[in-house]
Amino acid sequence: MGSHTEALPTPTTEPGRAGLAAILGHPARALIALDFDGTLAPIVPDPEKARPHPDAIPALTALAPKVAAVAVITGRPAETAVRYGGFADTPGLEHLVVLGHYGAERWDAATGEVTAPAPHPGIAAIRAELPALLDGIGTTGTWTEDKGHAIAVHTRRAPDPQGTFDTLRAPLTDLATRNGLVVEPGRMVLELRPPGMDKGKALRDYVRDLGAESVLYAGDDLGDLPAYAAVAELRSDGTPGLLVCSGSEEVTELSEKADVVVDGPEGVVRLLQAIARQAG
The missing domain is CATH 3.40.50.1000 (HAD superfamily/HAD-like)
Structure with missing residues (x-):
């Protein structure tokens, strides 16, 4: 030790x-x-x-x-x-x-x-929709981590990590809600995962x-x-x-x-x- x-x-x-x-x-x-x-x-x-x-x-x-x-x-x-x-x-x-x-x-x-x-069915929908959503917002430097049972969007590598985090929070929350998921905010990361x-x-x-x-x-x-x-x-x-x-x-x-x-x-x-x- x-x-x-x-x-x-x-x-x-x-x-x-x-x-x-x-x-x-x-x-x-x-x-x-x-x-x-x-x-x-x-x-x-x-x-x-x-x-x-x-x-x-x-x-x-x-x-x-x-x-x-x-x-x-x-x-x-x-x-x-x-x-x-x-x-x-x-x-x-x-x-x-x-x-x-x-x-x-x-x-x-x-x-x-x-x-x-088994993974929540909303995860597959998020997996399909997320790339277009991020492209449409036009954020740079984000990184998506597919965890199988959850998907996390990291902003730590973006030129403005906190600004990018703030920009993404509402649209990712909307995406999660539409697919029966919740958003868990963390340190420069927004994770979309099942509730409960x-x-x-x-x-x-x-x-x-x-x-x-x-x-x-x-x-x-x-x-x-x-x-x-x-x-x-x-x-x-x-x-x-x-x-x-x-x-x-x-x-x-x-x-x-x-x-x-x-x-x-x-x-x-x-x-x-x-x-x-x-x-x-």
Whole structure:
């Protein structure tokens, strides 16, 4: 894990302090749930080149045997996150679960298999209509990512990323609505995907299935807000939880709700290392 060590930060809220105390007090009953892009992996201009922070896998392998489970909850296809993350056949991560497409897909390290529903019929319609729509608007530098169960339009490479994002938001929302889909905005990306599944539902379902008695969730983007809300709901029902924000200047909504804000994936890794050390 390297020689860099840090003290565990003190959460800024009372529920956060209670959540951290529960995780450290009974780690074998705790679920550690993490977003992928921007949380375990630095944000990069080409999403296909996203890879975890160099110390992320060692940190996870140190922590995983001490807790009930580690789950990666991502908007990416589960198989893609597993491949980019290097999660398969990794000693120490035999029980890792990746919940892809906001929980619609599930990959279990124990079996190496992905379970997933059939794609929403609206995705095929979006796939057919989107190129002409983008051409008609005349945006340059956008990049479309076909995720199978969702389609994302990235604006980070455009000459004016935020302006292009703002220009596309309304027409893409209209396109999604006409085809029974919703638009999920993120960091210079607009994702068109089926309604009814988000990271909050994925997290709640997995906490229930696992029987976890405490939960940590770490994220960085707007798509993580439903998971934050799920942790808040769990806390109100008596399950302690800790909200961690992988901080950035692009998204402030999460940092305002978090119990602990760390400096991007580097900070997330250091936090995981500190929890692994103190969990005994």
